[in-house]
Amino acid sequence: MGNCNGKTKKLSAETSSIFVRSSPVVRVYGSESSLSTYRVRIALLYKTVALQFVSSDTIDTPILQCGTDTVSGSYETLLRYIDEKFPNPPLVPRVGEWVRAPIPAIVVTATLQHRSMAWHLDRLVMWVEDLADRKRTRGDGRAVDPTMGSPRMEVKKLGRIYSQLLELMLEHAQMEERIVFPVLERADRGICRAANEEHARDLPIMNGIKEDIKSIGVLEAGGPAYQEAIFTLSARLKTLQEHSKDHFEEEERELLPLLEAVDMNKERQESVVAQCLEVMEGTHSSHLFQFLMDGLKPLEAMQYLDTISRCSDRQRVSSLHRALMARMEGTAGSTNWEWDPQK
Template sequence: MGNCFANPKKLPSPAPVPVTLGKPKKKSTAEIVPHDHHSTVRLYGSPISSHTAYIRFALQHKGVPVRFTPSISDPPLIEVGSERVSGSRESLLQYIESKFPNPPLVVKRCNGEDAKPWVVTLTALQHRSMTWHAERMLRWSEDLAARGGKKRGCGGGGGGIDPRVGTPRMEVKKFGKSYSQLLELLLEHAQMEERVLFPILNSADPGICKAANEEHARHLPIMNGIKEDIKSIGVLDNGSPAYLEAFSNLSKRLKSLLEHCKEHFVEEEIQVLPYIEATEMSKPKQRKVLEQSLDVMQGTHARLFNFFLEGLLPLDAMQYLDLVGMCHDEERMSSMLQMIEESNNV
């Protein structure tokens, strides 16, 4: 299933989960599957309420199957068997924790005494979502190449038709759409850093962000080249030698992009973002910087918001909602959640 806002019928079928080394990787909001041993929880609330969204993510973190019914209920109401509970966000979280103790619900508070500057947390969470989507695109391209232009059957096998992707040509178009969404997210994130974060650091010590700016410039041709490659594949005959070679090359370029992005994100989080803390921004200044960051990334926080959240773990998504809430702009929050609801109803 997708994240708790997503419409499963719309999601293209990702490639099989790859073998991972070391500890198993935690799953994002687009991969978590409810545990069968939990009874379905009914949740009633406004689909454009941050309160309701927060509770939906909390339930998803617990692996609880949720049946959401849009309503005017404010605050939201939870129904578990014969029990019906409503109240503040904290009281509902406490109820969920007592009812479903595992895994523990530990949400990092953005306004705690030891919390990092809000824009630093925002940037790191965006890195996580973009990394997950880049990894997913790579797995998907490798799967397409391995199938050699053959359709994906239900459950990933060869029998039947997977209605989420359709014919091979339809699947390539869906693949291209997903990459275009990732590309827009990557470009908006880079613009946010260049217009908001880097000027703050450069005003304190010119040259801190020189290497990061150069990395952005090097990545752009790679990202645009991949988009053109996908367009070219769309007109090739499925399964032809040219088709197979094109997908093989595409997978290599996606792998290269993923490696560059991971390296760049780690370098930023270790060598650049910590300097934000050294600027000792006041809370009003932090709020202004946060608002500017959200304003620059308009597409990410509107029509792409559902796509963006799919790349986050439920607890990370809850923290991201907290950050947006720091702006004290209910209209902005409602608009973002409304876009999610509309995308699911298309």
């Protein structure tokens, strides 16, 4: 690997390196509209390093400059360099990571969506549990942490987050029912019946949670009815959390592996990914895409970007990358996920 101590080494046969003047920041040279450039910049933002982008329409593939290193080549080459130069959080799968290659894009898409939904559900369950504890210990309806704002404002934010999760979950279910399950049904009729039934089973719970949050928003904070509504909401969220966890694990154990036996060439995989993005139009737009990505670890997020990059709709893919990059730049690269070396 290249280094910043005055000596420059080649990463691979496809990497070209030259000696350049030392710099305190990582510079990326490339086309403003290049998908590879977007992905390299996003990778560096996940590393939270000082980043400077230099736009140049004459550069076909991005060039990365770090101190005395100048690295060019494929996106994979640059990502490997970034991951070795700045190890945390990891962006390239290590030996033993859950994703193995090659694996159908649709399997990666569905599995990573499971990861994101599970993360957001866990977050909501903990949030409501904390809300219940605070109301139990502070019966006056005021937030213990003044930065949380008023109870009504907090419940409003809770409702907004849950509405986003609900839309993601519903679109995910539609994607499976319209894209994933038909492929499996052609091979084994009836194999997806249980999964379809579970989708229908959880709809009343999901709608009930939405109504619970609405009710809490108009109740007097701290009163008996408010307290009871909070505990009802907590119980329903935990039920949905348990059902979803079991459902995701069952699909990943029994259904999704069957797709690996389906013969899909590159063109077919691109077509399937494009269909997924069409069905999950809200999720794969500036409206919800950042929400989906917030539920993924940086490694998983980069894998998801790699997967949707196979979509034949290049305009949509570029738009998603651009929106995510702009959001990360606006928050200094931060996301809702924090790297934990013990995980």
